[in-house]
Amino acid sequence: MYDVIVVGAGVAGCRIAELIARKGFNVALIEEHADIGTPVQCAGLVSHRLKALLPDLPDSVFLNQVNRAKFFYSSNRPISKPNFELRSKKPVHVIDRAELDKSLFEKARASGAKTKRSTKFTSYRIKEDKIVISTNKGKIESGLLVGADGPNSLVAKKAMLEPPENYLAGVQATIDAATASNEFDADAVELWFGSDITPDFFGWLIPLSPTKARIGLATRQGALNYFKNFLKKRIGTTVKPDVGGRINFGLMENTAAERVMVVGDAACHVKPLSGGGVIYGLIGAAYCANACVKALRAGDFSAGFLKQEYDEKWKRQLQKPIGRGLRYRKILLGSGNRMNLLFNIAGKLRFILESFDMDLL
Numbered sequence: 001m002y003d004v005i006v007v008g009a010g011v012a013g014c015r016i017a018e019l020i021a022r023k024g025f026n027v028a029l030i031e032e033h034a035d036i037g038t039p040v041q042c043a044g045l046v047s048h049r050l051k052a053l054l055p056d057l058p059d060s061v062f063l064n065q066v067n068r069a070k071f072f073y074s075s076n077r078p079i080s081k082p083n084f085e086l087r088s089k090k091p092v093h094v095i096d097r098a099e100l101d102k103s104l105f106e107k108a109r110a111s112g113a114k115t116k117r118s119t120k121f122t123s124y125r126i127k128e129d130k131i132v133i134s135t136n137k138g139k140i141e142s143g144l145l146v147g148a149d150g151p152n153s154l155v156a157k158k159a160m161l162e163p164p165e166n167y168l169a170g171v172q173a174t175i176d177a178a179t180a181s182n183e184f185d186a187d188a189v190e191l192w193f194g195s196d197i198t199p200d201f202f203g204w205l206i207p208l209s210p211t212k213a214r215i216g217l218a219t220r221q222g223a224l225n226y227f228k229n230f231l232k233k234r235i236g237t238t239v240k241p242d243v244g245g246r247i248n249f250g251l252m253e254n255t256a257a258e259r260v261m262v263v264g265d266a267a268c269h270v271k272p273l274s275g276g277g278v279i280y281g282l283i284g285a286a287y288c289a290n291a292c293v294k295a296l297r298a299g300d301f302s303a304g305f306l307k308q309e310y311d312e313k314w315k316r317q318l319q320k321p322i323g324r325g326l327r328y329r330k331i332l333l334g335s336g337n338r339m340n341l342l343f344n345i346a347g348k349l350r351f352i353l354e355s356f357d358m359d360l361l
């Protein structure tokens with residue numbers, strides 16, 4: 001019998017498994033895919049906090065660094081120059097997301113976590129003194145179950161921890177500079193706003209090098225059509241997407257049940273304004289690992305104890321920024337007219353905007 005079973009070997013799951021194993025507990029990390037890190041569902045743009053949270057990541061994770069963001073407001077006009085540009089005070093990393101997951105998976109394993117690939121969680125049942133987890137490979141028993149199984153979390157569904165209704169579908173492709181009719185700067189991210197690009201989010205171009213970039217967008221409905229139009233507008237041709245996935249955002253009412261916690265995208269640890277979930281997922285993972293250790297030491301796996309030690313604690317750090325992100329989202333993406341106005345004044349407010357912390361919006 002395990003102390004903890006973690007479902008999902010993404011950033012959140014691998015990190016929790018590592019932190020719990022390092023405390024000497026018996027933890028299993030199960031992942032439905034055979035290969036860790038794929039399929040990739042990420043644009044790979046993360047703040048300087050990644051290195052602060054995980055100081056010993058290998059260089060292979062880091063592909064590029066950007067320090068400027070160019071903002072475009074399209075509204076059906078042809079655009080050649082950005083409306084305004086902001087400079088980041090701290091470096092922003094462009095990462096190889098599959099490499100990050102692989103590296104965290106190896107760290108979990110090296111710390112003593114048992115890892116099981118091609119193992120899919122299907123349901124669970126609570127018996128008096130344990131939780132019995134069903135997978136495609138049979139049953140496993142444990143003290144606790146952690147659902148780090150992403151935005152379509154089955155663990156959350158089974159525990160009746162429902163996500164908020166806000167969601168977006170993201171699509172992305174990798175392009176060569178040679179494909180693009182306009183060149184891009186290797187040290188600047190492009191962010192494209194406007195109802196013709198996407199009515200409820202933004203399009204992005206993230207340089208990997210002077211010759212390669214990721215281009216994508218997210219929206220609630222019709223992502224592929226918007227993506228095609230955006231590609232035509234920005235690079236003059238269409239290419240097949242190589243990344244797609246769901247982004248949930250908002251504040252979940254509860255992320256803990258009897259013997260169960262959810263974390264990362266499964267707990268909506270996502271910035272509502274940018275859809276970024278890597279940093280919040282890692283922050284959530286640290287709270288979840290601490291709560292697991294406390295529950296195991298106290299022998300208390302009740303919903304009340306886990307809510308107090310996990311749900312309430314992570315919310316003390318992330319509830320405010322998530323709330324702020326939701327409010328800014330409404331202001332920025334709520335109306336075309338308002339966005340037009342914001343774009344007109346944003347250049348003049350550059351010094352204020354440049355002082356914002358991208359993880360706290």
Ligand SMILES: Cc1cc2nc3c(=O)[nH]c(=O)nc-3n(C[C@H](O)[C@H](O)[C@H](O)COP(=O)(O)OP(=O)(O)OC[C@H]3O[C@@H](n4cnc5c(N)ncnc54)[C@H](O)[C@@H]3O)c2cc1C
Nearest residue numbers: 008010011012032043044045121150170245264265277278
């Ligand atoms: C298009 C797109 C672009 C994005 N860009 C960025 C970005 O630039 N920066 C950023 O910070 N965030 C970005 N995000 C969000 C980011 O990718 C997620 O927040 C992050 O991956 C969440 O990590 P996680 O560990 O919680 O979940 P995931 O990375 O989704 O990992 C969940 C794991 O659980 C496994 N799993 C699922 N169900 C089961 C099951 N039943 N049994 C066993 N295993 C299971 C999955 O296979 C997966 O490996 C983007 C998302 C999308 C869709």
